Amino acid sequence: MTIKPKNEQKIWAYTFLAFPLLLLSIFVFFPIAFAFIVSFFDWNLLIPDKPFVGLGNYIELFKDPVFVKAIKNTVIYTLGVVPVQTFLSLFLAFIMNQKLRGRAFFRTAFYIPAITSSVVTSIIFVWIYSKPGLLNYLLSSAGVDSNIDWLTNPSTVLPAIMMLNVWTTSGYFMVSFLAGLQNIPASLYEAARIDGASQWKQFWKIMVPMVRPVTYFVVVMSLIGCFQVFDQIFVMSSGGPDNASTTMSYFVYQNSFKYFRFGFGAASAVVLALLIFTVTAVQKKYFPPEAY
Amino acid sequence: MKTFYVILLFIVFFSCKSEEDKLRFSSWQSSPTEEKIVRNSLDSFSKEHPEVAYNYQPIPGNYPEKIQLMLGTGKAPDLFWLKGDTSPAYLSFDVLQSLDSLVNADPEFDPDDFLPAFKDxxxxxxxxxGFGKDFNAYVLFYNKQMFAKAGLTAPPKNWKELQAYSKLLTKDRNQDGKPDQYGFIVEPSIDMLLPFVFQNGSDLISDDNDILVNSTAFVEAVEFFLSLYNSGVATIPSDAGAGWNGDVFGRKQVAMVISGAWMIPYLKESYPDLEYGVSELPEGKHKATLAFTNAYVIPKQTKRLEAAWKMLSYMAGKDGMRIWTSSGIALPTRKSVAIENGFYNDSIFKVFMKSAEYAKLYKVNMQERWFDETNAAMQAMFYKKANPQDVLDGLAKRLENYKLK
Amino acid sequence: MATIDIKNLKKVYPGAEDATIKQASLEIEDKEFIVLVGPSGCGKSTLLRMIAGLEDITDGELLIDGNLMNELSPKDRDIAMVFQNYALYPHMTVFENMAFGLKLRKVPKQEIKEKVENAADILGITHLLDRRPKDMSGGQRQRVAIGRSIVRQPKVFLFDEPLSNLDAALRVQMRAEIKKLHRDLNATIVYVTHDQIEAMTMGDRIVVLKDGNVMQFDTPMNLFNNPANKFVAGFIGSPSMNFIEGEIIMESFTTFKSQDLKFSAPPDLRPCLKPYIGRRVIFGFRPEYIYDKAVEKTKRLSESMEIEVQALEPIGSETFVYFHFTGNPNHQFCFRSDSGFAYNIGDKITIGVDIQRLRFFEADTEQRIM
Structure with missing residues (x-):
C-alpha cells in the first residue's frame, strides 16, 4: 500500500515537531509539573526524608510576613513600572517616527540599555544610586538637596530599582511600537490634519487606537517581566533593606537555594505563576488586542 | 579518516575515564591571591603524596548554593571547604563523613594540637x-596618625572610651555640616553586632535553645551599637559610598574599624602608606570577640575516602597549615604551627592569637533563614530608625520558627 | 465665493535636483469642477496636496477666495480632501468618521448629528452609520470618505484619484454620482486623475500636466480639438492621435513629406504651412477622423493614403483598425471604423483624413502650428 501524500506530509510534520517538543518537554513542561508536585512536599535536597504535607507549604506561605511583603512589593513594582514603561516607549517611538536629525543615533541610544546585560547595568546603577554617587550629584547641582543612599533607604529602594527597569526595557518596547507605528498609513494622519487635529489629538485619536495590538503585546510582556523581576534585586539590594525590595521571585530563590527548602520555594513559585496567569487572563478578556 | 575518529574517541573516552579516578577538591575563591596560595599548598601535598591524583575545582561564586546542589544530586566533590557559620545546617542534615576513626588511625594528625575553640x-x-583549618577574629584596627593628631596614645579599652574616642576623632574640617573624618565605622550586619552582644553577656540563642535576641542584655548591646551611628560618631560603608569598612579605613575617612586579618593584605596592596595599629577589641562587661573558622570536610557520598583523608590530613595537618598560614592570609588553628611561624611574636598577629583565647565562634544553631531575618531586623533599625525593642521582639517571634529540630 | 488662484507655484523637495512642480499658474473660478490630469510623476497629486496644505510651497502664491494660503495649515484653509485609499479611521464607526472633524471644532452634538445624517442621506449611506470601515465594500467606503468631506461644508473639495481603487463598472457609476454631487453642493472641486476619459467626462476645465509643467488648461472639447502641443494632443483621446514626423516641402503646392507618406496640404491650410517650408514638422491625425475612401463619400477628405491592415480590435460598436503605410510595416497607426465594414488582416485600403481635422506641430517645440 502506498502512503498517500497527505499522510506522508503529516508524518514529516510530526517528525519535525518531535525534537523541539522533546526539548520543551524536558526543559520546560517537566520542570513546571515537577515544581508543582514538589510544592506539596517538605522537600529538602539534602535530607532523604521528604514527607507529603499537602497544602501545608501554601498555608505557611500566607502566614509568612516576608512572603506577604513580597507579594505587596511585586504588585507595587508591577503597577508602577508597566504603565510608565508602556507610555514612555510609545512616546519614544512616536518621536523616533518623525523625521528628526540624528534619528538613527537616538534609536540606537535608546535601544542599547535593553541589550546590555542586566547584571552590568545593575552594578553601574548601584554606584549611581550610592550616597556619593552620580544621582545625588546631579540632584545637588540642580539645587535639590539629596544626600541619601537610594538603595538602603526602605522607601526609595523599590522606586530606584523600578526606574532602572523602566530605563532598561523602554528601548526594547520602543522598537516594537515603532514597527506598529510604521504600519499606520500616512494618509490617516493627513486626513486627521485636514479634519483639524493637532499633533496631540493625532497622537491620542489616531495613533494610540491604531497601535493597540502592539500595546497589548507590550503590556503583557511588561507584566510578565515585572512579576518575575530578579536580576536587579539580586545584584543591587538582596531584597533589603528589611525586605523592602524582596519580590516574589527573589523569595523563591532565597527559600529554594539559600534555605534548602525546595518544597516551600516551589509553592511560592506556583503562587507567582498563578498570579501572572490570572492577570494575563483578565487582560485578555477586558482589554483585547484588536484595534478595530 | 575513519580510523582517526576511532582513535580520537578512544583517547577522549580514556581520558574521561582517568579523570574519574582523580580526587575532586573544591574551595571558594575570594581572591586570585588566595587561589595561588591554595595551589602552592596542593603542590607541596603532591610532593608528599605523589600517588594521589587530584583535580582542584575552585568555585568562584554562589559557593554554598552550588555545594548544596552538588550534594543533593550526588555530584559533590570528595573534599571541600565548609564555612563555620553554615555548618550547623550541614551537620544536622547528616551529609558529612565522620572523621573519628580516620583520626584515631593516623598518629601524625594530633587533634589536640588545635586551639580549643577550633578543635570542637x-x-x-x-x-x-572537620577541624578548623584556619581562623580569623575581629580585632580593632586604628589609624596611628589620626590618634597622634588627636593626642591619643593608646586604643580604647572599653565601651566608654570607644564612644569618647570616636567623638574626639570625628572631624568636620571644611565646616560643611558633614564630617569628613569619622571616629568609628559600623555595619548593619549581625556579625558586626555580635562582639558587642557577647561582651554584654548575651548571644543570639542560648545553649538550651532559647532565643535571646529580645533579652535585656542583647537589646542593651544593640542600643549601644546603634547610638554610635545615630550620634554621628560612626558612619556605615554605604554612607561613605564604599563596599565595605576596609575601603573607608584605607581612604583615611575613619579612624577605627573592627575587622579581621584579611584587612592586612588588603591594606598592604591598596594603601601601603597607611600607618595602622592593631589591638584587641575594647571590653564590655566581659572580654569577647567573634571568631570565624572554616574546615576541610568530606561528604558521606564520597567514593575516595582514603585519598580524601590523605589530602585533608595534610592540608589541615602541621605541614599544610604551615604553608597556608605563612602567607598571612589567615591564622593557624594549631598551636604548634602558630609558635613555629612566629605568630605569637609578631606585633600584629599576636593580637589575633590572644583574641582566639576568648573568642566565640560565628556559628548559629538555627536554620539558614535566621541570617536574612536577623539582617532584615538590623536594616530596619539602621535604615528605618525603628525602635530596637519592637524590632527585636518581632525578630524573636520569627526566629522561633527557625530553630533546628 | 471659492476661487483658487495659483500664481507661479513651484515645489522642490529638499535634496531633489529637479522641481516637482516647476511653474504652475491657474485661475479657478468659483464652483468650477477642475480636473488635474497627466501621466505618473507629472506632479498632479503634488499640486493638489499643495492646495490642501499637506505639502509646503517652495515658491509662488496660492490664494483661496483672494486670501493668501501659503503659510496656513490644512485645517485653516477651509478645504476637505478625499483620498485614494479613503483614509477612513478604521477604529471608528461611519458616524464617528464623519463626525470627527466637527467634533474637533467643538460643534454642538445636535448639530453634528444633523449634519452627518444629512450627508449620509445625500450619499445613500444612512444604513451604514453604525458600521466599521472593514465591514464595507470599496464603493461604500468611498462614499463615507466623501461624506466626511461634505459634513464640513468647506469652500473647496479636493479629490485625489478617488476612483482608482474601484472596479470599472463602479467607477462609471461613481463618476456620475460625483458629477451630480457637484451640482447639488454647488462647490469648487479640484479633482486629480490619471485617467483621461474620467477627466474628459467630469471636468468643466482640465489641467494637463507633464513633468511639473502645465501643458494646457482648457475645456475638454478645446483640449480635444485644439490641443496646444503634441503632448496634449496625444494624451487626450483614446485611442490616441496618430503622429508622423516629416517636413514641409514645395512641390507644386505646399506638401508634407515623410518616409511613408506624401500629400499636398489642402488649400485652406497652405498659408499656415508655407512659412515652414524646409522645416521638420509632425503631422497629427486622430483615429476618429480617418475614413475609408471606398465608403465615405460625403466628407471632404485629404489626399489618398495607401494603407495595409495589420490588426483588428472589434469593440462592439466600432472596430479599431491597426494599419501601416504600405512599405513601412514598423510604424503602426490606428483608425476607428464602423463595425459594419468587415476588414481582414492584410487588406489594402485607401484612406483619407477629414481636412478640418488635420493637425500640424513644430517638430522641435512640439507646439501646434494649426
Whole structure:
C-alpha cells in the first residue's frame, strides 16, 4: 500500500515537531509539573526524608510576613513600572517616527540599555544610586538637596530599582511600537490634519487606537517581566533593606537555594505563576488586542 | 579518516575515564591571591603524596548554593571547604563523613594540637566532622596618625572610651555640616553586632535553645551599637559610598574599624602608606570577640575516602597549615604551627592569637533563614530608625520558627 | 465665493535636483469642477496636496477666495480632501468618521448629528452609520470618505484619484454620482486623475500636466480639438492621435513629406504651412477622423493614403483598425471604423483624413502650428 501524500506530509510534520517538543518537554513542561508536585512536599535536597504535607507549604506561605511583603512589593513594582514603561516607549517611538536629525543615533541610544546585560547595568546603577554617587550629584547641582543612599533607604529602594527597569526595557518596547507605528498609513494622519487635529489629538485619536495590538503585546510582556523581576534585586539590594525590595521571585530563590527548602520555594513559585496567569487572563478578556 | 575518529574517541573516552579516578577538591575563591596560595599548598601535598591524583575545582561564586546542589544530586566533590557559620545546617542534615576513626588511625594528625575553640568547632553529637583549618577574629584596627593628631596614645579599652574616642576623632574640617573624618565605622550586619552582644553577656540563642535576641542584655548591646551611628560618631560603608569598612579605613575617612586579618593584605596592596595599629577589641562587661573558622570536610557520598583523608590530613595537618598560614592570609588553628611561624611574636598577629583565647565562634544553631531575618531586623533599625525593642521582639517571634529540630 | 488662484507655484523637495512642480499658474473660478490630469510623476497629486496644505510651497502664491494660503495649515484653509485609499479611521464607526472633524471644532452634538445624517442621506449611506470601515465594500467606503468631506461644508473639495481603487463598472457609476454631487453642493472641486476619459467626462476645465509643467488648461472639447502641443494632443483621446514626423516641402503646392507618406496640404491650410517650408514638422491625425475612401463619400477628405491592415480590435460598436503605410510595416497607426465594414488582416485600403481635422506641430517645440 502506498502512503498517500497527505499522510506522508503529516508524518514529516510530526517528525519535525518531535525534537523541539522533546526539548520543551524536558526543559520546560517537566520542570513546571515537577515544581508543582514538589510544592506539596517538605522537600529538602539534602535530607532523604521528604514527607507529603499537602497544602501545608501554601498555608505557611500566607502566614509568612516576608512572603506577604513580597507579594505587596511585586504588585507595587508591577503597577508602577508597566504603565510608565508602556507610555514612555510609545512616546519614544512616536518621536523616533518623525523625521528628526540624528534619528538613527537616538534609536540606537535608546535601544542599547535593553541589550546590555542586566547584571552590568545593575552594578553601574548601584554606584549611581550610592550616597556619593552620580544621582545625588546631579540632584545637588540642580539645587535639590539629596544626600541619601537610594538603595538602603526602605522607601526609595523599590522606586530606584523600578526606574532602572523602566530605563532598561523602554528601548526594547520602543522598537516594537515603532514597527506598529510604521504600519499606520500616512494618509490617516493627513486626513486627521485636514479634519483639524493637532499633533496631540493625532497622537491620542489616531495613533494610540491604531497601535493597540502592539500595546497589548507590550503590556503583557511588561507584566510578565515585572512579576518575575530578579536580576536587579539580586545584584543591587538582596531584597533589603528589611525586605523592602524582596519580590516574589527573589523569595523563591532565597527559600529554594539559600534555605534548602525546595518544597516551600516551589509553592511560592506556583503562587507567582498563578498570579501572572490570572492577570494575563483578565487582560485578555477586558482589554483585547484588536484595534478595530 | 575513519580510523582517526576511532582513535580520537578512544583517547577522549580514556581520558574521561582517568579523570574519574582523580580526587575532586573544591574551595571558594575570594581572591586570585588566595587561589595561588591554595595551589602552592596542593603542590607541596603532591610532593608528599605523589600517588594521589587530584583535580582542584575552585568555585568562584554562589559557593554554598552550588555545594548544596552538588550534594543533593550526588555530584559533590570528595573534599571541600565548609564555612563555620553554615555548618550547623550541614551537620544536622547528616551529609558529612565522620572523621573519628580516620583520626584515631593516623598518629601524625594530633587533634589536640588545635586551639580549643577550633578543635570542637565541627563536632556534632560527639563526633568530629572537620577541624578548623584556619581562623580569623575581629580585632580593632586604628589609624596611628589620626590618634597622634588627636593626642591619643593608646586604643580604647572599653565601651566608654570607644564612644569618647570616636567623638574626639570625628572631624568636620571644611565646616560643611558633614564630617569628613569619622571616629568609628559600623555595619548593619549581625556579625558586626555580635562582639558587642557577647561582651554584654548575651548571644543570639542560648545553649538550651532559647532565643535571646529580645533579652535585656542583647537589646542593651544593640542600643549601644546603634547610638554610635545615630550620634554621628560612626558612619556605615554605604554612607561613605564604599563596599565595605576596609575601603573607608584605607581612604583615611575613619579612624577605627573592627575587622579581621584579611584587612592586612588588603591594606598592604591598596594603601601601603597607611600607618595602622592593631589591638584587641575594647571590653564590655566581659572580654569577647567573634571568631570565624572554616574546615576541610568530606561528604558521606564520597567514593575516595582514603585519598580524601590523605589530602585533608595534610592540608589541615602541621605541614599544610604551615604553608597556608605563612602567607598571612589567615591564622593557624594549631598551636604548634602558630609558635613555629612566629605568630605569637609578631606585633600584629599576636593580637589575633590572644583574641582566639576568648573568642566565640560565628556559628548559629538555627536554620539558614535566621541570617536574612536577623539582617532584615538590623536594616530596619539602621535604615528605618525603628525602635530596637519592637524590632527585636518581632525578630524573636520569627526566629522561633527557625530553630533546628 | 471659492476661487483658487495659483500664481507661479513651484515645489522642490529638499535634496531633489529637479522641481516637482516647476511653474504652475491657474485661475479657478468659483464652483468650477477642475480636473488635474497627466501621466505618473507629472506632479498632479503634488499640486493638489499643495492646495490642501499637506505639502509646503517652495515658491509662488496660492490664494483661496483672494486670501493668501501659503503659510496656513490644512485645517485653516477651509478645504476637505478625499483620498485614494479613503483614509477612513478604521477604529471608528461611519458616524464617528464623519463626525470627527466637527467634533474637533467643538460643534454642538445636535448639530453634528444633523449634519452627518444629512450627508449620509445625500450619499445613500444612512444604513451604514453604525458600521466599521472593514465591514464595507470599496464603493461604500468611498462614499463615507466623501461624506466626511461634505459634513464640513468647506469652500473647496479636493479629490485625489478617488476612483482608482474601484472596479470599472463602479467607477462609471461613481463618476456620475460625483458629477451630480457637484451640482447639488454647488462647490469648487479640484479633482486629480490619471485617467483621461474620467477627466474628459467630469471636468468643466482640465489641467494637463507633464513633468511639473502645465501643458494646457482648457475645456475638454478645446483640449480635444485644439490641443496646444503634441503632448496634449496625444494624451487626450483614446485611442490616441496618430503622429508622423516629416517636413514641409514645395512641390507644386505646399506638401508634407515623410518616409511613408506624401500629400499636398489642402488649400485652406497652405498659408499656415508655407512659412515652414524646409522645416521638420509632425503631422497629427486622430483615429476618429480617418475614413475609408471606398465608403465615405460625403466628407471632404485629404489626399489618398495607401494603407495595409495589420490588426483588428472589434469593440462592439466600432472596430479599431491597426494599419501601416504600405512599405513601412514598423510604424503602426490606428483608425476607428464602423463595425459594419468587415476588414481582414492584410487588406489594402485607401484612406483619407477629414481636412478640418488635420493637425500640424513644430517638430522641435512640439507646439501646434494649426
Amino acid at each position: 568547632a565541627f563536632k556534632y553529637k560527639g563526633k568530629y566532622y
